[in-house]
Structures are given as C-alpha cells and as structure tokens.
Amino acid sequence: MSAPKTMLQLTGRGYLPASLGQATLLIIDAQEEYRSGVLSLPGLDAAVAEIAALLAEARRLGSPIVHVKHLGVPGGLLDPQGERGRHLPEVAPDGQEIVVEKRLPNAFAGTELHDRLQAIGNLDLIVCGFMTHSSISTTVRAAKDYGYRCTLVDEACATRDLPDTRGGVVAADEVHRLEVIALADNFACVVANARALR
Template identity: 70%
Template sequence: MSKIQTMLQLSGRGYAPAQLANATLLIIDVQEEYRSGVLALPGLGKALEEIACLLNAARQAGTPIVHVHHLGISGGLFDPQAPRGQIMPEAAPLPGETVIAKRMPNAFSGTDLHERLQQLGRLDLIVCGFMTHSSISTTVRAAKDYGYRCTLVDSACATRDLPIGDDVLDAQQIHRMEMAILADNFAVCVQDSKALC
C-alpha cells in the first residue's frame, strides 16, 4: 500500500515549514473569553504556554508579530469593554507590535491585515491561537487566496467541544481533524515552536 500524501505533496506545491528568521508571526484571538468565558477551552493551558514560548522566540529573533483581536458585542462574547474581550497577559502585544481588530472569524475580512502584511514584505506566516476550527481555519484558508504560505503550530492552537445532534465531539478530536484538513491543502503543520528556530 502506498503512503497517503497531502494534496500539497501530490500537486508538487508543498513547501518547507517557515522559520522565525523569514516569517511573520500571526497570533489569533488569544483572549480571556477562552479562559474565563463561556468559550473556555479544555486545552488552553498547554496551548497558551506554547504561544508564550513562540512569542518570546519571535521577539528574540526580531520576527514581525501581528496580534489579531476579536471584537465582540457589549454584554456578549468577546465584549470589548469587559475583561473577557481582552488579550491574555501571556500574549499581550508590546509597543510597536501590530494589532488587527476583527469582527469576523476570518482575520482578513473587513480588516487591513493583508495590507499590513504586505508592508512587512514576508510571504511566510507562522500561525497560532484560537479556535482551530473557526478563526484559525478561516484565516489560514483566506491566506492561501492572498498567496501566503502558512505554517501552523499544532501545540499552540486549541479548540472546544462541539455539539452535533445529541452527541458531543471532543475538542482534541476536532483539533486533530482540523489540523489534518488544513495540512492537506492550506498549510504546513509543525508540532511546536522548536521546529521554527
């Protein structure tokens, strides 16, 4: 039996994972809603530690960093005036780091993300954050349309349990499935930040 390959491999369009030295780090929606709100993620702790490591390594390497901040509605999810809508301290932007405010899952939709990335002049994006099946997935898919090459950091992403009919799909199962889907035709996936240095 032949080895199963991704669409990227079969089409000859695969590429090596990005390195911090030649990429932009894109950190998506690392906000308190996912720790203390109704969208609390079961795998948050480990993913947040990996995001903090990745962020520290990027800063030491002089890698451009773009933080994406989802703006919700007052009194609701990601309330921009409430603590749940704020970026977690472990991933808070430093002065001079770009912050993109978005209102849709896709960070390119209705924002100037593409223009800001173009100004940085790098086609390789290293992507991490929350949630794997939602904002990570939609942003990575859109990035391909703009010509970017995405590298996803598996252990620096997480999602939540989801209902389907009377059943519940486990967060880890959803995460693994979404990473496999994105790795098929939209991104290269690496296990952790050690692969990017």
C-alpha cells in the same frame, strides 16, 4: 494500496516550515474569553505556553509580530469593552506590535490585515491561536488565496467541544486534530510545537 497523500504533496506545492527569523508571527484571538468566559477551552494553558514561546523567540529575533483581536458583542462573547475581550496577559502585544481588530472569524475579512502584511513584506506566516476550527481555519484558508504560505503550530492552537449533528458531542481534541489534518492537506505546513521552528 498506497498510503494517501496530501493535496500539497500530490500537486507538488508543498513547502518546508517557515523560520521564525524570516516570517511574520500571526497570533489570532489570544483573548480572555477562552480562559474564563463561556468559550473556555480545554488545554488552553498548554497552548498559551507554546504561543508564549513563539512570541519570546520572535521578539528575540526582531521578527514581525501581528496580533489579531476579535471584537465581540458588548456585554457578551469576546466583549470588546470588558475583561473577556482583552488579550491574555502572557501573550499580549508589547505596545509596539501590530494589532488588527476583526469582527468575523476570517482575520482578512473587512480588516487591514492583508495591507499590514504586505507592508511587512513576508509571504511566510507562522500561525497560532484560537479557535482551531473557526478563526484559525478560516484565516489560514484565506491566506492561501492571498498568496501567503502558512506554517501552523499544532500545539499553539486549541478549540472546544462541539455538538455533532446527531445529538452527541465531539471532544475538543478530536475537533482540533481533524481540523489540523484538513489544513495540512492543502492549506498549511504543520509543525508540532515552537521547538520545531528553532
């Protein structure tokens, strides 16, 4: 029996990883909620370090950078007026980088993200941030519908433990691993870390 192939391989539509010098860096929901809030993520610090490396290199190269910020519930998750809704300081916008605000997991839904990306002119996106199974997944899947080619940086994403449908728990690293596998099947080229893009 032959080894399974991804849909991208089977259809001949796969592509090489994007170059940081010729792509737009898309940082999704790198916010305080995921460090100190109810949605604190295991492995967050390692993922933030990878995002910081991507951000530093993109800035050095003068590449376009778009930060997506989720506007949550006042007084609740990702509070848009409180600490938990703020960008993590290590990877916060520098004041000149684009910030797109969203209210749904998919960063294209009801936002100007597509228009901002079209104005930049890059079809290649390098994607990182939180959470892998939610905003990362929905945005990467939607990006394909808009004609973008996503390169997903595995170690620059993270997610949380989830309850399963049988009363158990699926560990965050397994949720993350399976979501990355699913995205690599038909929606993104996946690389391990920031070093893979240099």
